[in-house]
Amino acid sequence: MLHPAPLHMNWQHGIDRVRLNRVLNAIVEKYDELDFGNLEWAYWHALCAAPHIVGVHFGAAIDALQRRYIAAGPMKVQTKIIADRPLWKSFSDEIDGVIARSPLPDESKAALRENIGSLNRVHQKAKMEALLREIGIELGPEEALAWKRRNDAAHGNEMEAGGELSLIQDNKLLKVVFHRMLLRIISASDLYFDYATPGFPMRCLADPAAQGT
Structure with missing residues (x-):
């Protein structure tokens, strides 16, 4: 599996010291503020979950990241x-x-x-949109749809026959959304790997995933 953000501009699996240091320093600086220990466990559970429940776990990880970001800067996103x-x-x-x-x-x-x-209370959808505007991230239509469907399994909604590929794509998109938000919030990188597009192209954080697929 590739890193959330490229650590080398010429080789996917290469490591450039400057880029690696930026990521590590960004994590250390925001570790306590974002409760990174619990956040990484939520992320790990999402990666290891069965495909039909991955969306629930990534949704929970994104919600946790959102909640901690707002708690650290309550004036940035309106919650009332x-x-x-x-x-x-x-x-x-x-x-x-x-x-x-x-x-x-x-x-x-x-x-x-x-x-x-x-x-x-501001509705969760409006709160998410406000946070994304604050950090300069825009969801593409595919990402927005994956976010909307993230809790289908938790609500007992059955997957339609033949919907397995769409489910897997949604899971990839939700992972990318988490990566984009986290990388922007901690200022760890200006680029990310788009896992939802074949070949895993590098994109700017502001650019949505799965464009033209």
Whole structure:
């Protein structure tokens, strides 16, 4: 298996000291901030998982990377729809008042009140899009579709007959998405190997994978 990023410009398996040092220094610098020890285990499990469940594991690894990046710089990506706390408190109090005045049974009112806080959370899709914009990464249509389908196995969605090749391609794309995000976040490289395209071409981090395939 090739590295996420090229370590030599002339040979796929070559190692250039300057490029290797950049990758290693980038990992060490961000190791604690990104909780790299747990992140690499999530990545390892994704690599070793059975094909039908790989998407779930890579999705979890990407979610973990996203969560740690946001925790390290909470002002970079908006996680609340109403960020102003006093404004949200006033708004949520109004909702609570509407619930209190409704003719619903107490059990239903309690259930609704428990969900008030979730109304202010930015949807996962929007949060992912905001993070990608922040780090200068754009998903191509194939990558976006693979990301959308990442949790099919976890939700019990059956794979259609003949869909094995599409599943394997989705897994490759999700691995590439993780590589692109990680390499950009830790500034380890400006290039990556596109594992989703035959021949594993090198691409700029900003360029999507599987173009023209």
